Amino acid sequence: MNIGDVSRRSGLPAKTIRYYEDIGLIRPKRGDNGYRHFAERDLHMLVFLAGARALGFTIDDCRTLLALYEDQGRESAQVKQIAGEHLAQIDDKIAQLRSMRATLDRLVHACAGDHRPDCPILENLAQDASDETADTKERAR
Amino acid sequence: MNIGDVSRRSGLPAKTIRYYEDIGLIRPKRGDNGYRHFAERDLHMLVFLAGARALGFTIDDCRTLLALYEDQGRESAQVKQIAGEHLAQIDDKIAQLRSMRATLDRLVHACAGDHRPDCPILENLAQDASDETADTKERAR
DNA sequence: CCTTGACCTTCCAGTGACTGGAGGCCCCGT
């Protein structure tokens, strides 16, 4: 298969697949014309990567997960730990976003949104350097 | 005030403040020694920016919001609209994360996490190119 | 055989919002 075929079958853009080769996630063979040639196993790996990325795993996690996927002697505990840590990070992010959302929602509702210049949103931003999102702030990103 | 003073007072790292000058958000004066000199107004702007960033507004939104903040003739409707759009984006992101979280949580609970190699997490990733997060996937970021 | 167009290649640069570090000047206290 050429890159276009695996792109269609995995749902990943060709650019991304080339990038994954660049950073050593996959190692497709090359034909005499220089074209990448993908075996079924390569396709499986790309599908796996697409799935892992869709669940928000970092590329680094993907690298580890892919190695475990290929390792018949793995222990599922290793996989579970990575997934569990990622889950905790997702929870952190959700909590942070919800905190932002709460503040913003309150401000939006307090703002008249008319032709006058008075605006609680701007007033709040001008006053608060650190509000209720302060604790989650440093963990942003 | 020097950069260290406004950094302490706004909570923003000095590096970030220099960066904000670079991209034209603030324009502190310079002393004869080349040091940035920040007036009270500059400090207010930095505090404002810190607040807006803490609520997750992009730098571009911050630029607009800062202009509105400075504009005595603004209409609060403009501010409200920006904030409302941002709120909607936060909601999108939360929905996407919750979808990821749901899948991941299900898989983590299904995984024994012992010394055996059988792992529903890996199996799921290997099978599903597009799962229930598919619709929110393209909106990632 | 030639052309057309889809497909493939590499390489370079840009995204957002910083952050780290090198190398060097400036200022204050002792």
Add this chain to the structure above:
DNA sequence: ACGGGGCCTCCAGTCACTGGAAGGTCAAGG
């Protein structure tokens, strides 16, 4: 005079791609 902290600029790196330019390859149609 010197030490230490603060300030300066500039360059490079982060993360995970994405866009685009310039050019080689292949299959089909005329």
